[in-house]
Amino acid sequence: MLSNGLKHANRYRKIVTVLARHGFGYVLKEVGLFHVLSLPKRLATNPSDPNYRLIGERIRNALEELGPTFIKLGQMISTREDLFPNYIVDELVELQDNVPPFKFSELKNIVEEELNMPLHKAYQSFDETPIAAASIGQVHRATLFDGSVVAVKVARPNIKETIEKDLDILHDLAKLFTQRFRWAEYYRLEEIADEFAEAIRNEADYTIEVRNTEKMRANMADFSLISIPSIYEKYSTRKMITMEYIDGVSLHDWHPEDEEQGNRFARELADAFLHQVLIDGLFHSDPHPGNFSFTKDEHICMFDFGQVGRLNKTMRNQFISYVIAMTRRDIREVTDTIYAMADVPDTVDHEEFGEEVEFLLDKYYEQSFEDIKIGEAIRDIFAASHRYNIRIHKEYTLLAKAVITIESILMRLDPNLSIVEIAEPYGRQLARERLNPKSWTKELYRDAKKQSKTILALPDSVKRAVDRIGDDDLSLEVRMPKINLFFRKLDRISNRISFSITLLAFSIIMVGLIIGSSFGDQNSFLVQLPVIEISFVVSFFMFLLILYSILKSGRF
Numbered sequence: 001m002l003s004n005g006l007k008h009a010n011r012y013r014k015i016v017t018v019l020a021r022h023g024f025g026y027v028l029k030e031v032g033l034f035h036v037l038s039l040p041k042r043l044a045t046n047p048s049d050p051n052y053r054l055i056g057e058r059i060r061n062a063l064e065e066l067g068p069t070f071i072k073l074g075q076m077i078s079t080r081e082d083l084f085p086n087y088i089v090d091e092l093v094e095l096q097d098n099v100p101p102f103k104f105s106e107l108k109n110i111v112e113e114e115l116n117m118p119l120h121k122a123y124q125s126f127d128e129t130p131i132a133a134a135s136i137g138q139v140h141r142a143t144l145f146d147g148s149v150v151a152v153k154v155a156r157p158n159i160k161e162t163i164e165k166d167l168d169i170l171h172d173l174a175k176l177f178t179q180r181f182r183w184a185e186y187y188r189l190e191e192i193a194d195e196f197a198e199a200i201r202n203e204a205d206y207t208i209e210v211r212n213t214e215k216m217r218a219n220m221a222d223f224s225l226i227s228i229p230s231i232y233e234k235y236s237t238r239k240m241i242t243m244e245y246i247d248g249v250s251l252h253d254w255h256p257e258d259e260e261q262g263n264r265f266a267r268e269l270a271d272a273f274l275h276q277v278l279i280d281g282l283f284h285s286d287p288h289p290g291n292f293s294f295t296k297d298e299h300i301c302m303f304d305f306g307q308v309g310r311l312n313k314t315m316r317n318q319f320i321s322y323v324i325a326m327t328r329r330d331i332r333e334v335t336d337t338i339y340a341m342a343d344v345p346d347t348v349d350h351e352e353f354g355e356e357v358e359f360l361l362d363k364y365y366e367q368s369f370e371d372i373k374i375g376e377a378i379r380d381i382f383a384a385s386h387r388y389n390i391r392i393h394k395e396y397t398l399l400a401k402a403v404i405t406i407e408s409i410l411m412r413l414d415p416n417l418s419i420v421e422i423a424e425p426y427g428r429q430l431a432r433e434r435l436n437p438k439s440w441t442k443e444l445y446r447d448a449k450k451q452s453k454t455i456l457a458l459p460d461s462v463k464r465a466v467d468r469i470g471d472d473d474l475s476l477e478v479r480m481p482k483i484n485l486f487f488r489k490l491d492r493i494s495n496r497i498s499f500s501i502t503l504l505a506f507s508i509i510m511v512g513l514i515i516g517s518s519f520g521d522q523n524s525f526l527v528q529l530p531v532i533e534i535s536f537v538v539s540f541f542m543f544l545l546i547l548y549s550i551l552k553s554g555r556f
Helices: 009-030 052-066 068-077 086-092 104-115 159-180 182-186 189-204 206-219 259-280 313-328 331-340 350-365 374-387 394-413 419-435 437-470 483-519 531-553
Strands: 137-143 149-155 240-244 248-250 282-284 292-295 300-302 308-310
Touching: 009 052, 009 159, 052 068, 052 086, 068 086, 068 159, 068 189, 104 149, 104 240, 159 182, 159 189, 189 206, 206 240, 206 259, 206 282, 259 282, 259 300, 259 313, 259 394, 259 419, 282 394, 308 394, 313 331, 313 374, 313 394, 313 419, 331 350, 331 374, 350 374, 374 394, 374 419, 394 419
Parallel strands: none
Antiparallel strands: 137 149, 149 240, 248 292, 282 308, 292 300
């Protein structure tokens, strides 16, 4: 039942107890966890108040109590507005890393072990009180021997082991819930658990953040109002980062001196973000105000690149095509680009989905161009896609959340700024690149190279198939999932045609008999017989017989 139950029994009990205390015991009892973990039945009480808004609050409180891994899980879920309802997402956005700092003596041991030298030989000074503490690590101010003031981020003791233990349990719970509850399958809990595991492992490995920061710093070099801290790689490892100390105020607390300053920095920030997305294909996936600061030399500093979004060239082209189609209200192009950005099941009703997209776009089309929040429009259409079981690739859902977050910052700095308007030059640039013969040549070369490998491998593949035929070891199974549906539709069409022809023939016979009787010899033998009545009865009986056989088949 639980692959990691015995290995992590104490942690399992802790998690189940906390969830039960916050009103979710009845769910855990339903899947048998109370029996397996020998927990008291009183914890399985269904909460008396089923108010959905309270559910979101209880989830947030439970995750905060369960610690770093679960706080990060909640923060990731808050980015999936395409999957989860607003009453959950809105609460999880408020999740805070309200964790106490760990002891300086523990931090000192980690730093000395990582750098393989005493702390006082690596840093001229090192403040014992942290300037920030979060779920995975905490930050201290220090000074190098060359006088450089730095910020040192150090991972919590045994954080990797803690995360791996919780990930094992989360994987078990997601699998268990998916097997038992339809809502768990609808919300794709197993997929969320796997996606989260990859993200938090990357975030806990500071070498990945170092690479991302250095790459982002190079990409943003041409933006005069944007800065990114430099990294001191000599003093950075998997468990710690030493970076340039930035003296500034969080964008949470910064207010422009005047309208001109706000407009200038809003445009620069929007321009930088769009450059990351559409040109570099590497963007800050969590651009909330806490990850930006306004410096004393009047720059906006970006930091915390533990998690970034990545888009290849094809993805960038698809996304800009999608945005352009939305602004033009091109329903067909919007749905086509959604299909290109997603896994689409065969069961989708394309006509019905197109009508829903049209309904959503009408809501935004009535607004003025400047008032359209493109992030919210993207989110709403992605949410509609989910209702049709269209699975948008995670890169795009991450981007949608980033767009919504950055738009909220831009609105505060410059309420009249339109991110769509700033994106237009990037769209034209991507269009020119697509029309450039050089790009065609490269793509044709790649395709030709790929096909040549297939062609060269063909003789060997044919030989193996022939050998298997000779050994009577080849079986062929043909599956056509929709063939029965096709034949049922064909039967319906045939029956409707048969019905129409029969009805037409019946009508013609009746008309002919009536006309014939009108013009015939009234003294003839045929006229004296009840021919019309007999013919009508026979024809009507045949008509009923055909109609009965069609209706009985259920294919009309």
